[in-house]
Amino acid sequence: MTDFQTLGLSPNLCAALSRANFTQPTPIQAQAIPLALAGHDVLGLAQTGTGKTLAFGLPLIDHLLAKPGKPAPKAANSLILAPTRELVNQIAEGLRLLTEDTRLRIAVVVGGQSINRQIGMLARGCDILVATPGRLIDLMERQAVDLGAVRHLVLDEADQMLDLGFIHALRRIAPRLGTPRQTMLFSATMPKQMEELSRAYLTDPRRVQVSPPGKAADKITQSVHFIDKPEKPARLREILSRDPEALTLVFARTKHGAEKLMKGLVADGYNAASIHGNKSQGQRDRAIKAFREGTITTLVATDVAARGIDIPGVAYVVNYDLPEVPDNYVHRIGRTARAGREGEAIALCAPDETDLLAQIEKLMKIEVPVASGTRPSTAQAQRRKPPQPRNRGRSGAAKPQAGKPAAPKGRRPRRPRAA
Template structure:
C-alpha cells in the first residue's frame, strides 16, 4: 500500500492526515493499521521514531468513532499505558490532532501533576486515557477511575515498562478493563519476559515487525571517540562549539551527573537545559518545549528522555556517558534522524565503559566507526554502593527508600526512577508515577 487512503481509515481521519502533511504511511503503520481496524490484537516490534503512535492511535480513534458511545462519569473507553511522563504527553499531543473535529476526549494522568485536577478530569469521563502505570494505580486506589468500560488497551514501549518495574502494576491494571477487548502491545525489543507478557494479555495476536531489534535508523551516522574520562568535558565543548546553533541532545548516566554537566555548560556560555527524574513536571515540560522551539539548543538528559522526545530537528545525539543497558543506546540515538531527516550520533568511551560498548556493538551486530583515539583495555566500573537509598539505574542517580542500591535498572519497590518524585529527608510522600 502506498497511501493512507488504501488502509481503510474513515474520511475524517484521512482529511486530518492530509491537513497534517502525512502523505504516506510508514512500514509499521502500513502493516498494523489494517489488522487493528479488523479488530485483531497486535504485537508490534519497531524502534522509536518509526511511527508507532499512529499505528495504534489511528485505528483506536476509528473504532471509538464507530461506536459513538459516550463515556460515563469516572470511566474511560480506551487506555494507553506508557512508561514516562514525556512519552504520555507526546502520545496525547499526537492523537489530539486527529480528534479535534470529533467528540472524542483525550486525557493524561502522570505523576508530578495535581492528582486532584486529574480526578476532576476523570469525573467527567474520557474516551482515551493516556497514563503512566504508577499514577493510574493511585487513581484506581482512590476509586477515581473505573476501567470496566474500556474495550481497548495499548501498551507502548512495553519493554521499557518492564525494565522500570511496572510488571506488577500491569498485572493489577489489565484485569480491571472490560472484556472482550482489543489489546495492542508495541515494543522495541522482545526479551523472554515480553513474550510471557504477550501470551498473558494478547489473544491470537498478529505480529508486525519492521526492523530487527537493536538496529538503528539507517540515516544515523554513528561514531565513537575514545578518551580518558577527564578529557570528556573538553571534547564535548569542542564539538558543541563547531555547530553552536544545532539542536544537540547530550546523554548522561545519572541525574546528578546530568545536572552538573548542564550547569558547567551554562557557566561556559552554552545555551543548555537539563531533564531528569529530579526535575518537576513543569521544569521538564519547559525544558522540552524550549528545546523544541529552539530557545534552548542543548538538552542534557538521562534515559528518562531516551524514548520520550520526538523532535524532528535534533541534529546531534552525544552519548557523554554510555548507558548501562545496551538497548538504551539504540533508543538514545533514535532521537535524531527522525521524520526522514539525517542525524549524527557521537559516543564518548573511556576505559571504564569499554565493556558497555562491547555489549552495544553485540546487540546492534555492527562495529561503530572510530572517529578518534584507540580502544583502551577495559577497566571495571566502580560499583554503586548498596543501601542508603542511592542506586544507579540507567540514567537515574537515586533510588527510593532504604537499601535501594540494587544494581542497574532495578528501582526499589518496583518504583520507576524515570517517573519518581525527588526524595528528600522530609516526610514520606505518597507514590506518584
C-alpha cells in the same frame, strides 16, 4: 486520495491526516493498521522513530468514532499505558492533532501534577485515557476512574515498562479492564520477559516487525571517541561549538551527573537545560518545549528521556556516558534522524566503558567507527573490567582471608564511628 485511505481508515480520519500533512504511512503503520482495524490483537516490534504512535492511534480513533455516545462519568473507553511522563504527553499530543474536530475526549494522567485536578478531569469521563501506570494506580485507589468500559488497551514501549518495574502495576490494572477487548503491544525490543507478557495479555496476536531489534535508523551517522574520563567535558564543548545553533541531546548516566554537566555548560555560556527524575513535571515540560522551539539548543538528559522525546529537529545525540543497558543506546540515538531527516550520534568512551561499548556493538551487529583515540584490544578491555570477587564458597558467601577471623555468626561487624 492518500495512501492512508488504502489501509481502510474512514474518510474523515484520512482528511484529518491530510490536514496534518501525513500522506504516506510508515512500514509499521502500513502493516499494523489493517490488522488493528480488523480487530486483531497486535504485537508490534519496531525501532524508535518509526511512527508507532499512529500505528496504534489511528485504528483506535477509527474504532471509537464508529461507536456513538459519550463516555460515562469517570469511565474510559480505551487505555494507553506508557512508561514515562514525556512519552505520555507525546502520545496525547499526537492523538489530539487528529481528534481536535471530533467529539472524542482525551485525558492525560501522569505523576508530578495535581492529582485533584486529574480527578476533576476524569469525572467527566473520556474516550482515550493516556497514563503512566503509577499515577493510574493512585487514581484507581481513590476510585476516581472506572476502567470497566475499556475495550481497547495499548501498551507502548512495553519493554521499558518492564525495565522500570511496571509489570506489577499492570497486574493490578488488567483485572479492572472490560472484556472482551483488543490489546496492542508495541516495543522496540523483544526480550524473553516480553514474550511472557504478550502471552499473558494478548489473544492470538498478529506479529508485525519492520526492523531487527537493536538496529538504529539508517540515516544516523555514528562515531566514537576513545578518551580518558577527565577529557570528556572539553571534548563535549568542542562538539557543541562546531554547530552552535543545532539541537543537541546529551545523555548522562545519573541525575546528579546530568545536572552537574548542564550547570557547567551554562556557566561556560552554552544555551543548555536538563531533564531527569529530580525535575518536576513542569520543569521537564518547559525544558522540552524550549528545546523543541530552539530557545534551548542543548538538552542534557538521563534515560528518562530516551523514548519520550519526539523532536524532528534534533541534529546530534551525544552519549556523554555510555548506558549500562545496550538497548538504551539504540533508543537514545533514535532521538535524531527522525521524520526522514539525517542525524549524527557521537559517543564518548572512557577506558572503564569499553566493555559497555562492546555489548552495544554486539547487540547492533556493527563496529562503531572511531572518530579519535585508539580502540583498545580485547586483552586491554578484559584488563579494564572491574575485578570479580574471589574466594567464594559454594553458597556464594565470601570466605575469610588468611589471618583475618570471620565475624561471629548472628552479629554484624561494628562500624567505626565517624570522627
